[in-house]
Amino acid sequence: MTRRHFLQQSAFATAGTLLIPHFLKAYETAAMGQAMAPSGKILVVVQLSGGNDGLNTVVPYRNDIYYRERPTIAIKPADVLPLTDEIGLHPALQPLRALYDDGLVTIINNVGYPNPDRSHFRSMDIWQTASDADQYRSTGWVGRYLDAACAGHAHEPFRTIEVDDTLSLALKGDTLNGMAVLDPKKLYNQTRSPLVKGLSYNPHPSEGRAVQHKTPAGEPETVAYLYKTLAETVSSAEYVYEKVGSPTVAATYPNHELGNRLRTVSQLIQSGIGTSVYYVSISGFDTHINQPGQQERLLRQYAEAVSAFMTDLKAAGRQQDVLLMTFSEFGRRVKQNASNGTDHGTASNVFLIGGGLPARRVLNEAPNLTTLTDGDLTFTVDFRQIYATLLRSYLGADDVAILGKKFEMLPLV
Amino acid sequence: MNAVTSSLKTDTAKLRHLYSRAGFGATPDQLADAQSLKRAVRNLLSDSETVSELKVVEPDENVTKKNLKDLMQRGQLDRQMLRERIRDNAERVRDLNLQWLDRMASGKGSLREKMALFWHGHFACRTMGQNPLFMQQYINTIRQHALGRFGDLLMAVSKEPAMLQFLNNQQNRKNAPNENFAREVMELFTLGRGNYTERDIKEAARAFTGWQFTPDGQFVFREKVHDEADKTVFGKTGPFRGEDIVQMLLENRQTARFVTGKIYRFFVNETPDEARVSELADHFYKTNYDIAGLMERIFTADWFYDARNIGTHIKSPVELLAGMRHTLGITFDQPQPQIFVQRTLGQLLFYPPNVAGWPGGKNWIDSSSLLFRMQLPNYVLKAADVNIRPKEDGDVNTQSLARKGGQTFRTTVNWTDFEKPFAQTPDAALPDALAAVLLPFPLRPEQKTLVQNQLKSAQTHAARIHALTTAIMSLPEYQLA
Numbered sequence: 001m002t003r004r005h006f007l008q009q010s011a012f013a014t015a016g017t018l019l020i021p022h023f024l025k026a027y028e029t030a031a032m033g034q035a036m037a038p039s040g041k042i043l044v045v046v047q048l049s050g051g052n053d054g055l056n057t058v059v060p061y062r063n064d065i066y067y068r069e070r071p072t073i074a075i076k077p078a079d080v081l082p083l084t085d086e087i088g089l090h091p092a093l094q095p096l097r098a099l100y101d102d103g104l105v106t107i108i109n110n111v112g113y114p115n116p117d118r119s120h121f122r123s124m125d126i127w128q129t130a131s132d133a134d135q136y137r138s139t140g141w142v143g144r145y146l147d148a149a150c151a152g153h154a155h156e157p158f159r160t161i162e163v164d165d166t167l168s169l170a171l172k173g174d175t176l177n178g179m180a181v182l183d184p185k186k187l188y189n190q191t192r193s194p195l196v197k198g199l200s201y202n203p204h205p206s207e208g209r210a211v212q213h214k215t216p217a218g219e220p221e222t223v224a225y226l227y228k229t230l231a232e233t234v235s236s237a238e239y240v241y242e243k244v245g246s247p248t249v250a251a252t253y254p255n256h257e258l259g260n261r262l263r264t265v266s267q268l269i270q271s272g273i274g275t276s277v278y279y280v281s282i283s284g285f286d287t288h289i290n291q292p293g294q295q296e297r298l299l300r301q302y303a304e305a306v307s308a309f310m311t312d313l314k315a316a317g318r319q320q321d322v323l324l325m326t327f328s329e330f331g332r333r334v335k336q337n338a339s340n341g342t343d344h345g346t347a348s349n350v351f352l353i354g355g356g357l358p359a360r361r362v363l364n365e366a367p368n369l370t371t372l373t374d375g376d377l378t379f380t381v382d383f384r385q386i387y388a389t390l391l392r393s394y395l396g397a398d399d400v401a402i403l404g405k406k407f408e409m410l411p412l413v
Numbered sequence: 414m415n416a417v418t419s420s421l422k423t424d425t426a427k428l429r430h431l432y433s434r435a436g437f438g439a440t441p442d443q444l445a446d447a448q449s450l451k452r453a454v455r456n457l458l459s460d461s462e463t464v465s466e467l468k469v470v471e472p473d474e475n476v477t478k479k480n481l482k483d484l485m486q487r488g489q490l491d492r493q494m495l496r497e498r499i500r501d502n503a504e505r506v507r508d509l510n511l512q513w514l515d516r517m518a519s520g521k522g523s524l525r526e527k528m529a530l531f532w533h534g535h536f537a538c539r540t541m542g543q544n545p546l547f548m549q550q551y552i553n554t555i556r557q558h559a560l561g562r563f564g565d566l567l568m569a570v571s572k573e574p575a576m577l578q579f580l581n582n583q584q585n586r587k588n589a590p591n592e593n594f595a596r597e598v599m600e601l602f603t604l605g606r607g608n609y610t611e612r613d614i615k616e617a618a619r620a621f622t623g624w625q626f627t628p629d630g631q632f633v634f635r636e637k638v639h640d641e642a643d644k645t646v647f648g649k650t651g652p653f654r655g656e657d658i659v660q661m662l663l664e665n666r667q668t669a670r671f672v673t674g675k676i677y678r679f680f681v682n683e684t685p686d687e688a689r690v691s692e693l694a695d696h697f698y699k700t701n702y703d704i705a706g707l708m709e710r711i712f713t714a715d716w717f718y719d720a721r722n723i724g725t726h727i728k729s730p731v732e733l734l735a736g737m738r739h740t741l742g743i744t745f746d747q748p749q750p751q752i753f754v755q756r757t758l759g760q761l762l763f764y765p766p767n768v769a770g771w772p773g774g775k776n777w778i779d780s781s782s783l784l785f786r787m788q789l790p791n792y793v794l795k796a797a798d799v800n801i802r803p804k805e806d807g808d809v810n811t812q813s814l815a816r817k818g819g820q821t822f823r824t825t826v827n828w829t830d831f832e833k834p835f836a837q838t839p840d841a842a843l844p845d846a847l848a849a850v851l852l853p854f855p856l857r858p859e860q861k862t863l864v865q866n867q868l869k870s871a872q873t874h875a876a877r878i879h880a881l882t883t884a885i886m887s888l889p890e891y892q893l894a
Contacts, residue, residue: 049807120807121539125767134596138772157780165801166757167779169766177779186800190784195887198863219854220725225775226783226889233780286809289492329807339492 033243036149036159036276038396041355044265044278044309044324045142045170046258047127048302050285051120053295054331054348054377055367058107061088065369069335073291073342083107086366092300095307096351103359104310104319105351106412108386110367112347112379116330119344120286123329128170130384130403141387142277143173144402145395149276150176158236161268162279163261170279177229178279179236183264188241191234199227200234243271251312258282258305266312269322276395285328289339302326310354323355323394327383333375347379350386355394357413385410425849427718428453433853433894434680434726435712436523438736441834441850443520454712458705461525461560466553467516469508470545472630480628503813505545510755510762511748513552514731518738528559528704530731531679533762534770535672536570536602538579540763543810546630547575548763563672563702564663567602571659574626580768585622586638592618595658597768603662605671609647616644620653669698673707680711682722683774689716724853724893727777730758732894733786737793737886740851742827753819754789756803758782761814764806778892790886792822794879832878840877847881852890860888 035042056073060066061080080088081097087109089097099105115133117123129137139147146160160178162171171178181187191197244267251266253259261280268275282302287294306324313319331348347367367377388407391399400406425444432439435457448456481498484490490498517526532555540548551573558566570576577583582594595618599609623639626632634654644653647661662668673694677685697707711717728736734754737743745751755761759782760771778786791797799820805812838846844864848856856864864884868877885891 049805050809051807119541121764122767124807136767136769138769138776164804165781166759166803167781168804172776172779180779180781182801190788193788194866195863195884196784196787198866199860199889220721220723220893222725222727222775222893223854223890226727226778226892229778229780229783230787230889233784236780281804283805283807286807288809289496 033272033274035274037394039394040321041394041396042269042276042278042322043390043395044262044280044322046302046306046324046326047124047168047170047279047281048285048298048326048328049120049124049281049283050287050328051123051330051332051344052285052298052328052348053287053291053342054328055334056291056295057090057093057299058083058087058109058349059090060086060366060369062086063366063369065334069369071336073336073340084362084366087362090296090299092296093303095303096353099307099310099353100360104357105353105360106357107362108350108352108381108410109362109364110347110377110380111327111350111383111386112330112377113382113384114379116346116376116379118330118346120329125169127327127329127383128168130387138169138172139174140168140170140172141402142170142279143176143178145173145277145391145397146171146176146178147173148398148402155232156236156274157232158240158273158275160277160279161275163264163268164279164281168279168281178277179233181237181240181264181268182261184237184241184244184268187237191237196230196234200231240268240271240273243273244268245271251308251315253308253312254301254304256301256305258301259308262305262309263312266309266316269313269318270316287332288337288341288343291336291341306353313354319354320356323357323390324351324353325386325390326351326353331377334369334372334377335375345376346373347377350383352386352412355413363410363412381410382407386412389413426723426853429850430718430723430853431457431712432523433736434527435708436520436527437517437732437739438894439850440520440740440742441831444850445834450718451713454709457524457712458560458709461522461528464522464525464556467509467512467549467556469505469512470549472546499543499810500813502543502545503811506540506543506548506763507752507814509545509549509552511751513762514735514738514751517731517735518743520739523739524708525556525559528708529556530729531676532559532566532570534679534765534773535675536576537765537768537770538573538575538763539765540575541578544575544578547573547578550630551575552763560705560708563668563697563704564659566704567663568656568659571598571602571655572624572632574630574632577624577626577632582621582624583626585618585624587619587622587640590615590618590622590640594618594624595621598658599662601768601770603668603671604665605667608665608667608671613646616646617653617658619644620646620658621655624655663702666694666698669702670694672702673697676707676711679726679773680708681717682725684725686716724890726894727774728892728894729771729773729777730755730760731762733758733789733892736894737790741794741831741882743793744825746823746825747818747821749816749818750792750820750822752814753799753803756814756819757785757801764811783889783892786892787887787889790883790891793824794826794883794886796823798822828875828879831882832875835878836874840874843877843881844885847878847885851882851885852888853893854890856885864888 056075059075059080061077067074075090079091082088117133128140130141131137142160155176157179160171162168162180163182164180165182167180253263265278284298313322327350328348330346332342332345337343384403385407388399388403389410389412391397391402393413427450428444429439431453481495485495538551554569554573558569580594580597581591585591592614596614600606619640623635625635641652643650674685674690677690700706765771792799805815835846844856844861864881867880867884
């Protein structure tokens, strides 16, 4: 017997619908598998942790300064995959170039934020919370999107999913949290232990609070919060697992971490579970020494995985509904260091792929290597302009409420 | 005056509440040792009077990133060796983390260590360049002043090289001001946001010019980079230095209010009772910021033991881990899983998320962290292997924190001491008796059934205690203090 059947039977048999927690009642409705975003669109965020070197990713292959500052690690003009007269892609990004030729890729150069912070943890914090550089927020922008989109409705954590074992700050909201699911079956099994099952089949009295308007005697709100989180977890894990079933995947995914994670995202999308934002990360981009081989391997993995993902979505007829955004917490210094690597820098590039965006393009100017700030690139696009545009124009959400202020829209969608 | 009166009788539940907030939980023995709450508070204070330092590095063997770079420039070190040395430093910071955790779990000086954990979040600081000596000095300074005068603590920790480095005061010079340090001292350490002006920050930053440190970890005042001209801060004008600003901040009653409010939220209730906080803050201010006095006042107040304050605190990952170790006398055969737990649950000592520290409260709990927390007793007590992996932070220098072995839990549990007080407890009474030690609330009937279902029919008394303890620690209520 599934949890839902159990709840239905026991609750109806005993005290009627009053005992079914408010947020679980929603599972009984047909709205469950429907998209949360009014637009019906899905956003997939891919985070490159460690500070990907944007200059060797989107290469200014006609720029003398670039070659002068990077005598041994610059990508040779002959190896670059040209996009325009000025810039081209790292050779390992061949699959991405093919997507570009198909009109699926938008490249935004010089993305950063005012007063950039060159520490990994702080800059990642800023990107995940969408805060100013001197502001500290304990909630993430995707989490606040969940807050906004679910306001007044049932809480369904699976509406924003991180394909990982643990949840990033990006998915933590003020009142709601997204859900971390690396493997639906593994998560489901975790919620099947006799104890967890027992606790959630015998819901804590406080779970019915929203309906009953009363807290169990003498117990603080923290208890209710824990049981509510547990019930949501168990229900969501079961729902996701039941929905995904044993999917058939058309495309062949490369067998590495990002490939596996994007395959899971595709399975979840195709199962119709109604998730609006997926979040995935890979690390290893902190290339202080011997950058070339390391970055090449990572970029190749990235491009192979994204290519398989897009092929898969195309076969499923979903390419127009899904937009993948890739970012890193910062780029690297313009000048290479003494050990064939690069140190922490500032502005970098963001990729947008799929989503029925206008045909292939490079949105803005190439990096200006003559006017650097302390030897680093000067940003011209605030990353929160991208978030704001995606939230409002793509997902149909209230960008100002979620980001805390108004950012100028970009002509993306 | 202290609010504890003879009417406040010794009561296991209250004693338990005290130990869970003022320390890292209690052993059954500690709870069985009948004493008045007032006496227990005194004991906690006296037990925390002395402090012994944490040590992972001798001051003269520390090699800073700058030293290393100098060595490299002189050709005595290549880039690869430099990286190795930095990683080696990261390992020492890891050892410092584990050593401190051992102290927390030991039950000795637990109020001091608990206070120090609070101050580590308040004076949040990360190690830049993985410098173990700076972190060692920083945490020992915090531990040393944890129960002393807030003014001494504030001054000492503000002068710690780790803090000056973290808040960029080395870059704060007469002709090139950096306001980061002055801003955080006001916003996060003393007054709180909105209780100063941007002008105050700018002028105070000038007063802090010259507050620097040497590569071997000594605070120095460098007159050459200090701005000697007059500054106007909080309406006063003079040729102030950093010490003068700290003094002004202490003279401001808002500092007492802000710090007391934070202590109240951490030690009493996340939802502050404004009248109580205000009364405590007044007293804190009048006693010249006597921290031990403030804590004694809180722990001996009747209202501290009100039902509305019991079980309201969601344990931080470090509190959860240290508490479990203390109550059951657990030692880890290999220490790495303790780093793994901290990383997975989001509280790695010496790596707070930002200068504002760990947000705490409900922020600790989401679907994956709650499931992991509920499975933790199984990992720790049954040596089960874990099949999840925390994220990497992207920094190539901290990879040693993520090294292999973290997911294999092998522990030694001091069951003998834990079992002893339950030797005469009848089987049927065991669940309630254990819950009284482990949980802030009694078991509900369906919970009792559930934990009893974990038992097998023919089990020894000891085996029953082990199974029930593991089950009770796996309940959501065990996440609360």
